[in-house]
Amino acid sequence: xxxxxxxxxxxxxxxxxxxxxxxxxxxxxxxxxxxxxxxxxxxxxxxxxxxxxxxxxxxxxxxxxxxxxxxxxxxxxxxxxxxxxxxxxxxxxxxxxxxxxxxxxxxxxxxxxxxxxxxxxxxxxxxxxxxxxxxxxxxxxxxxxxxxxxxxxxxxxxxxxxxxxxxxxxxxxxxxxxxxxxxxxxxxxxxxxxxxxxxxxxxxxxxxxxxxxxxxxxxxxxxxxxxxxxxxxxxxxxxxxxxxxxxxxxxxxxxxxxxxxxxxxxxxxxxxxxxxxxxxxxxxxxxxxxxxxxxxxxxxxxxxxxxxxxxxxxxxxxxxxxxxxxxxxxxxxxxxxxxxxxxxxxxxxxxxxxxxxxxxxxxxxxxxxxxxxxxxxxxxxxxxxxxxxxxxxxxxxxxxxxxxxxxxxxxxxx
Amino acid sequence: xxxxxxxxxxxxxxxxxxxxxxxxxxxxxxxxxxxxxxxxxxxxxxxxxxxxxxxxxxxxxxxxxxxxxxxxxxxxxxxxxxxxxxxxxxxxxxxxxxxxxxxxxxxxxxxxxxxxxxxxxxxxxxxxxxxxxxxxxxxxxxxxxxxxxxxxxxxxxxxxxxxxxxxxxxxxxxxxxxxxxxxxxxxxxxxxxxxxxxxxxxxxxxxxxxxxxxxxxxxxxxxxxxxxxxxxxxxxxxxxxxxxxxxxxxxxxxxxxxxxxxxxxxxxxxxxxxxxxxxxxx
Numbered sequence: 001x002x003x004x005x006x007x008x009x010x011x012x013x014x015x016x017x018x019x020x021x022x023x024x025x026x027x028x029x030x031x032x033x034x035x036x037x038x039x040x041x042x043x044x045x046x047x048x049x050x051x052x053x054x055x056x057x058x059x060x061x062x063x064x065x066x067x068x069x070x071x072x073x074x075x076x077x078x079x080x081x082x083x084x085x086x087x088x089x090x091x092x093x094x095x096x097x098x099x100x101x102x103x104x105x106x107x108x109x110x111x112x113x114x115x116x117x118x119x120x121x122x123x124x125x126x127x128x129x130x131x132x133x134x135x136x137x138x139x140x141x142x143x144x145x146x147x148x149x150x151x152x153x154x155x156x157x158x159x160x161x162x163x164x165x166x167x168x169x170x171x172x173x174x175x176x177x178x179x180x181x182x183x184x185x186x187x188x189x190x191x192x193x194x195x196x197x198x199x200x201x202x203x204x205x206x207x208x209x210x211x212x213x214x215x216x217x218x219x220x221x222x223x224x225x226x227x228x229x230x231x232x233x234x235x236x237x238x239x240x241x242x243x244x245x246x247x248x249x250x251x252x253x254x255x256x257x258x259x260x261x262x263x264x265x266x267x268x269x270x271x272x273x274x275x276x277x278x279x280x281x282x283x284x285x286x287x288x289x290x291x292x293x294x295x296x297x298x299x300x301x302x303x304x305x306x307x308x309x310x311x312x313x314x315x316x317x318x319x320x321x322x323x324x325x326x327x328x329x330x331x332x333x334x335x336x337x338x339x340x341x342x343x344x345x346x347x348x349x350x351x352x353x354x355x356x357x358x359x360x361x362x363x364x365x366x367x368x369x370x371x372x373x374x375x376x377x378x379x380x381x382x383x384x385x386x387x388x389x390x391x392x393x394x395x396x397x398x399x400x401x402x403x404x405x406x407x408x409x410x411x412x413x414x
Numbered sequence: 415x416x417x418x419x420x421x422x423x424x425x426x427x428x429x430x431x432x433x434x435x436x437x438x439x440x441x442x443x444x445x446x447x448x449x450x451x452x453x454x455x456x457x458x459x460x461x462x463x464x465x466x467x468x469x470x471x472x473x474x475x476x477x478x479x480x481x482x483x484x485x486x487x488x489x490x491x492x493x494x495x496x497x498x499x500x501x502x503x504x505x506x507x508x509x510x511x512x513x514x515x516x517x518x519x520x521x522x523x524x525x526x527x528x529x530x531x532x533x534x535x536x537x538x539x540x541x542x543x544x545x546x547x548x549x550x551x552x553x554x555x556x557x558x559x560x561x562x563x564x565x566x567x568x569x570x571x572x573x574x575x576x577x578x579x580x581x582x583x584x585x586x587x588x589x590x591x592x593x594x595x596x597x598x599x600x601x602x603x604x605x606x607x608x609x610x611x612x613x614x615x616x617x618x619x620x621x622x623x624x625x626x627x628x629x630x631x632x633x634x635x636x637x638x639x640x641x642x643x644x645x646x647x648x649x650x651x652x653x654x655x656x657x658x659x660x661x662x663x664x665x666x667x668x669x670x671x672x673x674x675x676x677x678x679x680x681x682x683x684x685x686x687x688x689x690x691x692x693x694x695x696x
Contacts, residue, residue, distance in 0.1 A: 052568050082570050092565035094557075106569040109473075109576065158569075 011060030038215035085155035179296035260322035278341035305363035462648035478583035486588030501603020522622030525604030539642035554654025555669035589643035
């Protein structure tokens with residue numbers, strides 16, 4: 001693998017007699033979204049503050065592109081740290097300045113750009129973060145979600161290579177939490193920065209993260225992909241992950257991924273060889289354009305409504321569902337063969353065209369600006385599996401069968 | 415809050431009380447408080463020097479002017495009010511004291527010397543501490559506890575240069591100017607009570623003012639104003655900047671207590687420094 005962008009080697013930090021971090025070893029790779037998870041008060045923010053130089057380790061080394069920051073010349077260390085931005089948990093926006101002034105501050109104070117150029121760059125960020133109407137407002141006049149967007153715009157305005165997000169979704173409702181995560185993921189794809197998040201939002205954060213770091217008992221006990229974390233055998237999993245995850249996903253009300261797998265294994269354990277089940281995959285198409293037109297919150301509300309509708313319908317006939325990707329749901333019909341499942345899906349489609357898609361639109365329109373109109377297209381696919389088959393392979397097979405089942409453009413359409 | 419080595423030592427030793435510990439405790443407490451006070455004084459002196467060095471940066475002018483408006487210009491009204499009544503009271507008191515000796519013509523001398531040498535710089539500094547010093551501590555303290563100062567660090571903006579140096583510049587300019595305003599208005603206050611209300615001859619009053627005041631008195635007053643500006647700006651900024659380091663409270667309460675500490679410390683130091691400067695210049 002490439003040289004890590006940031007690497008911690010045996011980093012220890014103490015405050016007086018209290019050890020917060022002990023021999024921390026971690027790697028952050030360029031262009032990825034890395035999420036640090038762990039219990040509250042476990043030292044995640046302290047870890048993040050070491051990355052941006054707000055705190056210095058008592059022992060150990062922090063490397064930037066393979067070079068120890070402590071051994072760099074001041075100018076070089078400053079240049080390395082200048083490539084980073086930090087988004088604070090409580091945003092840390094200057095409350096006596098307007099949104100525009102807040103975003104302009106780093107450019108005004110740290111560059112020699114002319115006012116016209118600063119204004120141009122600030123306006124570009126304001127437009128990208130959908131804050132045009134709020135540009136002249138003070139932070140206290142904005143909603144929590146808008147404040148987050150303003151903080152993100154300020155973090156982005158210097159074109160940083162790395163952005164550190166400290167609990168970006170803290171204190172937000174489930175729809176806003178997912179809207180913020182979706183905004184981070186979308187911005188990361190658009191601007192290509194490396195993102196490091198501290199978050200509790202499991203499993204939602206898995207959908208946007210390339211790598212997960214688990215901080216437990218002052219040490220990093222896991223580094224890997226969200227999928228690898230599923231198979232990670234450590235007390236962290238029982239003590240931390242399960243307590244964070246809960247039984248149901250906060251946004252959609254469906255089973256969490258882990259609970260879904262537990263249910264799947266318990267259902268399949270006693271099934272005879274040769275018996276079959278069916279997997280249905282549902283996807284909300286063109287999520288990016290929905291976000292672009294209606295905004296992140298409306299898109300997340302649409303996903304939430306869709307998940308609830310699927311759960312209600314298939315839960316009543318013995319199916320169980322989970323959110324598989326940001327805009328994709330998976331349902332297992334444990335006792336249905338493919339033909340029977342096709343009939344069930346047919347009934348679902350009729351019902352969904354009648355009511356479901358309207359529910360999704362109604363949910364989204366509550367969070368969207370009045371008069372905005374986007375096209376909603378829902379796809380579905382079926383695949384048959386056997387108890388011995390790998391569920392992920394069956395899901396992949398259902399994904400390959402995705403076809404449009406319903407489309408709607410604004411309330412009058414259908 | 416993190417424990418210091420001293421605290422840890424206290425915990426380790428606290429298990430078995432030694433004879434005489436009870437007697438030594440008050441001394442230990444006083445000693446600890448004095449050490450902490452000296453420690454803070456040293457830290458605030460270093461803090462002031464670091465911020466002072468940065469006032470000569472090219473981008474300080476506009477920020478300094480902005481702060482001069484808040485600390486200086488917006489304190490003018492209260493300085494005029496306090497100066498006027500201080501002068502009037504001085505005129506009144508000195509008239510009734512001097513009239514017993516038939517020396518009521520010396521009202522101007524007494525008013526002018528008292529104001530220019532002592533009351534002008536001291537009362538101006540105390541009034542600015544109450545009005546602007548407390549606001550500085552509260553504002554900087556809130557910036558600290560809401561992580562806005564950390565945000566400046568992360569944006570590579572030097573918080574000392576951005577927040578503290580302009581306030582020091584404004585204080586260094588504002589204190590002497592406001593002291594001059596206080597002195598002038600105070601002398602006019604003495605004129606109102608002494609001349610207009612009590613009948614001292616106007617020509618005598620102004621002649622005595624002019625004759626008794628020497629350049630040395632005015633210089634002494636301005637030196638005091640400068641010393642007080644350094645004390646007030648460094649103490650108030652320091653208390654706000656390190657509001658999060660308080661061991662007795664956190665958050666908004668820490669800001670409140672820091673503001674109180676800043677005002678009390680500034681006022682005490684103003685009076686102590688007044689004595690020291692007077693004894694050196696007299």
